[in-house]
Amino acid sequence: MNMNNNNTIQDYLDVLELNYDELTKDKIKKQYYKLALKYHPDKNGNSIEANEKFKKINEAYLFFISEYNDVNDTNSCNNSNTNFDFVSLLSSKNTEFYINLLSSFISSIIKGNLNSTIVSIVKNIVISANNTLTKSVLTDLNTLDKYQLIEIYTLLSRYQDVFHIKQDTLEFVSLLIKDKYKNDEIIMLTPSVSDLLNDNLYKLNVNDTIYLVPLWHNELYFDAKNNNTNNTNINNTNNTNNKEIIVLCKPNLPNGISIDENNNLYCKLSINIHNELTNLLYNSPFVSLYIEEKEFFIPLHNLHIVSEQIYKIKNKGILIVNEENIYDDTCRGDIIVKILLV
Structure with a gap:
């Protein structure tokens, strides 16, 4: 270049x-x-x-x-x-x-193939005014199985800010999922950013059986009969005769924070040019970034004096999902910081 x-x-x-x-x-x-x-x-x-x-x-x-x-x-x-x-x-x-x-x-x-009907429904929801669920969209949604509905819910919730999805729309899709799963146990969790950055597990008690849910996943499937964990692609054909426990995690994110499909975390850091910048330049080798109670350090020598810039804190963010071992804690995503001089 x-x-x-x-x-x-x-x-x-x-x-x-x-x-x-x-x-x-x-x-x-x-x-x-x-x-x-x-x-x-x-x-x-x-x-x-x-x-x-x-x-x-x-x-x-x-x-x-x-x-x-x-x-x-x-x-x-x-x-x-x-x-x-x-x-x-x-x-x-x-x-x-x-x-x-x-x-x-x-x-x-999307990793792998995605059902064309799912893509079509997501498009129709996103492009409609105020996410209006038209009669044709409602008909299509009702024809989907529970795994396909979860695929749609995951897409819409993960990219809620990108797609401009209203909370009412997400709640409606979640109700459809619960209806499809009426013979199963479906749990919806809303972990905090702190939960994600601290690798927290949620202790789920269902019928006196404890399931440990790693909160950095989007969805997890537990076989209630055998107490086995199954975190497979939701297009996988599971045995619907066995009761399942399905856990969906939709992080409760504050304004200015988002998470992408690879569990990279995006946030903003504002530096006041009158009160903070001079002090930083003369008295500190780094800028502190606080995400809830966690502190991260950005070296000043890696930054430019410009109104906006992007800095990536590599491998210090949320654990990356490993579908083969859901508790794997060896690989982390990045924290991508938009730094603003205000």
């Missing part, structure tokens, strides 16, 4: 909330899909601020993709779903563009 304009590169990295060391074409695309959906003007009141943010996201994406095309393969962008007419779409009025953007993002976050 052309490094002649380092300031421009850093500015665009900050817009896409990326670090240079993770700059790959796939990562750029995925982050673009995510941010363009989250800050799409139509989903943010079409304010001047929203339109400006959306424009910067598009500019940053086009900059990096054009750089990659110049260096690598000039046709690489044309064989993907990212070949949009950005100039005409900056007005954000093109529904087809939004749907393609949504499809591309869903494809980028």
Whole structure:
């Protein structure tokens, strides 16, 4: 990549909330899909601020993709779903563009194949005004089995801020799940960020049997008959004759904090340029970041004096899900911090 304009590169990295060391074409695309959906003007009141943010996201994406095309393969962008007419779409009025953007993002976050009906339902919920559940969507939801409903619930809850999903919509889907699981035991937990960062286990008592639930998972399945744990892909065909205990975890996240599909945690840190910055520059080698009761340290020499920047605290975040060993505590996700000078 052309490094002649380092300031421009850093500015665009900050817009896409990326670090240079993770700059790959796939990562750029995925982050673009995510941010363009989250800050799409139509989903943010079409304010001047929203339109400006959306424009910067598009500019940053086009900059990096054009750089990659110049260096690598000039046709690489044309064989993907990212070949949009950005100039005409900056007005954000093109529904087809939004749907393609949504499809591309869903494809980028799903591991393995995903049922086309599930994708279609998620799209219809997201693109509808105020997440209105139309008659056709309700009909489709009622045709799904319990595992497919959980897939939809997990997608909508994990990316609630990106998809602009209302809490009422999530609660409705959860009621459908409970109805489908009326012969099973379904538990919905809302762990705190502290629970996740401290690797907490939830002691679940069902019929005098104790199940230890690792709270950093999205969903877990326990065989009530044999007291075995099964954390498989929810598209897996389980034996429906045995009663199951299903635990769904939807973290209770404060404003400004989100978690992606790889359990990376995103947060913000504001530094007051009048009261804090000078003191930090002269008296401290690092900036402290507090996430609930946990403290993390960011070395000052790794930061720039700019209004916004991204810093990644590697391998210090939430445990990464291991489907083969649900209690595995060997690998952690990152903490991605957006640092703002205010």
